[in-house]
Amino acid sequence: MDKLAAVKSVMFFDGLPEEKFNKLPDISIVKKYRKGETLFVADVLANGFFAPIKGRVKIFRTSPSGKEQILHVFGPGEAFGEVPVFEGGTFPANGQAIEPCEALFFPRRDFKNMIKEDPDLAMKMMAMLSQKLRILVNKIDDLSLKETPARVASYLLLLRSSQDSDTFKLDLPKGQIAFYLGTIQETLSRIFKRFTEQGIIALNGNEITILDMDQLKDIADEGR
Amino acid sequence: MDKLAAVKSVMFFDGLPEEKFNKLPDISIVKKYRKGETLFVADVLANGFFAPIKGRVKIFRTSPSGKEQILHVFGPGEAFGEVPVFEGGTFPANGQAIEPCEALFFPRRDFKNMIKEDPDLAMKMMAMLSQKLRILVNKIDDLSLKETPARVASYLLLLRSSQDSDTFKLDLPKGQIAFYLGTIQETLSRIFKRFTEQGIIALNGNEITILDMDQLKDIADEGR
DNA sequence: CGAGAGCCATGACTTAGGTCAATTTATCAA
DNA sequence: TTGATAAATTGACCTAAGTCATGGCTCTCG
Incomplete structure (x- = not known):
C-alpha cells in the first residue's frame, strides 16, 4: 500500500x-x-x-x-x-x-x-476527542457500576452488532478480552461456562453463537 | 458579579x-x-x-x-x-x-x-478535552487496578497538595467522596478508621490531619 | 425547644471475584 | 510430526468490599 x-x-x-x-x-x-x-x-x-x-x-x-x-x-x-x-x-x-x-x-x-x-480538521479532532471521552465515561460506568457478567454480555452484544450472524468469532484471545473487561481469564472462563450451561451461548474455541439474545440483553443491563 | x-x-x-x-x-x-x-x-x-x-x-x-x-x-x-x-x-x-x-x-x-x-480557542479546547481524557484514563486505572485504601490515600494526598497545611477540611461530605472513589460510605468510614488506628491520619468531623505522610504515600501506590 | 432529616459509624453477614495450582488444549516453528 | 510455548479450563480457597440493620450525632426549621 x-x-x-x-x-x-x-x-x-x-x-x-x-x-x-x-x-x-x-x-x-x-x-x-x-x-x-x-x-x-x-x-x-x-x-x-x-x-x-x-x-x-x-x-x-x-x-x-x-x-x-x-x-x-x-x-x-x-x-x-x-x-x-x-x-x-x-x-x-x-x-x-x-x-x-x-x-x-x-x-x-x-x-x-x-x-x-x-x-x-480542528472540528473533526474535537469530535474525535469528545467521542473518546464518551467511550471512557461509559467504561468507568461499566467498571464501577456493573458486575462482570453484565460487562461480558454487553461485549458480546457489541461484537454481534458489527456482524451479520449470531455465530461469529471473538475478535481477541480470551485473556485479552478479560483485560479489556477489567477482569481476568479465569473469571471470564467461568462466566462463559455459566452462559453455556444456561443455554445463552454456545462456544467452540473462539467461535461463539448467541442462542438466547433476550436473556443476554437482560444480563447486559443488570437484569441478572 | x-x-x-x-x-x-x-x-x-x-x-x-x-x-x-x-x-x-x-x-x-x-x-x-x-x-x-x-x-x-x-x-x-x-x-x-x-x-x-x-x-x-x-x-x-x-x-x-x-x-x-x-x-x-x-x-x-x-x-x-x-x-x-x-x-x-x-x-x-x-x-x-x-x-x-x-x-x-x-x-x-x-x-x-x-x-x-x-x-x-480551538487549540485550547483540544487541550481541555485532552486533559479530561487523561483524567478519565487515570480514573479507570484507579478503579480497575487499585484497591479502595489506595484510592482513599491518593485522594487525601491530592487534597493536601492544594493546601498549605497537613490539617485541612474534606472538600465534600464523606458519602460523596465515597461515590467519587467508586465505593460506598461504610467502606470509606472503615478505611478512615483503620488509617486512624494506624496513626496515619487524625480525623475530627470533616477536618483531617495527615500524621504519617510517608506511609500514606506507600499506601497510595499500593505498597499496602 | 423538640422533631425530623440527613450524615456518619459500626457490627454481623454475604458474596463476587481474585489467587494459586494443576491439567488440558491450541498454536506454531523446526 | 513433534516438541515447546502459550492460552484456556477448572477446582479449592480466600478476602475485599458490598448489603442490611441499628443507633448516635448534628443541624435546621417550625
Whole structure:
C-alpha cells in the first residue's frame, strides 16, 4: 500500500479538500511493528498521533502487581495518540501491537500546525476527542457500576452488532478480552461456562453463537 | 458579579484577545441552580458548555440499582459540557449542583461558530478535552487496578497538595467522596478508621490531619 | 425547644471475584 | 510430526468490599 492510499484509509481525514489531503503523506512516516512490540509507554515523552493501516494496537495500563487494564483496541481506519499532541506531552497509557502492524505516524509539530490552519480538521479532532471521552465515561460506568457478567454480555452484544450472524468469532484471545473487561481469564472462563450451561451461548474455541439474545440483553443491563 | 467579570473568571478563556473576549457575554446566559438541582441528564439532548461562577457541580452516572459514580466535581474557573457540542448531541453523564450555584451557559451554535473562527480557542479546547481524557484514563486505572485504601490515600494526598497545611477540611461530605472513589460510605468510614488506628491520619468531623505522610504515600501506590 | 432529616459509624453477614495450582488444549516453528 | 510455548479450563480457597440493620450525632426549621 502506498502512502497516499494509506492516508485515504484513515477515517479521520475523510472529506478533507484535495490539496490538504495531498500534504498528509509528506508529514507522515510509516512505521512497522511486530506482534507484541511496544509503540509507546505511559508517562514518557511522546509526540504522537498514530493511524494504523494494518494490524491492531492495544492501549492499556498496568498495575504494579502486573494486572492489566485494556482501554481500547485500535485498528485500521482509526487513530490514536492525540492527547500528547495537545496537552502534557506524554501519553496517558501504553501502546502495544497485538498483531504485526503498520501505522502512519504524524509528528506533533507538523500535525499541530496543520490542524491550526484548518478549522474543519480542528472540528473533526474535537469530535474525535469528545467521542473518546464518551467511550471512557461509559467504561468507568461499566467498571464501577456493573458486575462482570453484565460487562461480558454487553461485549458480546457489541461484537454481534458489527456482524451479520449470531455465530461469529471473538475478535481477541480470551485473556485479552478479560483485560479489556477489567477482569481476568479465569473469571471470564467461568462466566462463559455459566452462559453455556444456561443455554445463552454456545462456544467452540473462539467461535461463539448467541442462542438466547433476550436473556443476554437482560444480563447486559443488570437484569441478572 | 456582572457578566463580563464572570467571563473573565473562566480559565478557559484566558489569553483571548480583547475583541473576542467582549463577544462572550453576548453569547452566554447566566443560569442559577439551588442545591441539589439538576443541570442536565445523561443521554438526553443537550447543547451544553457550562462555566460555573459560583458553587460546585458534580458530574455522575448511576446504576439501575441506585449506586452512584461521581466522575468529576467542577467549580468556578472550570468548564464542562463540551462533549455534546462537538459530538453526539447528548451529555454522557448527569450534572447536579451540590451547592447553590450560578453558571454561565454557552449555547452550542454560537459557541461552535466562535471556536471555528478562532484557532487559538480551538487549540485550547483540544487541550481541555485532552486533559479530561487523561483524567478519565487515570480514573479507570484507579478503579480497575487499585484497591479502595489506595484510592482513599491518593485522594487525601491530592487534597493536601492544594493546601498549605497537613490539617485541612474534606472538600465534600464523606458519602460523596465515597461515590467519587467508586465505593460506598461504610467502606470509606472503615478505611478512615483503620488509617486512624494506624496513626496515619487524625480525623475530627470533616477536618483531617495527615500524621504519617510517608506511609500514606506507600499506601497510595499500593505498597499496602 | 423538640422533631425530623440527613450524615456518619459500626457490627454481623454475604458474596463476587481474585489467587494459586494443576491439567488440558491450541498454536506454531523446526 | 513433534516438541515447546502459550492460552484456556477448572477446582479449592480466600478476602475485599458490598448489603442490611441499628443507633448516635448534628443541624435546621417550625
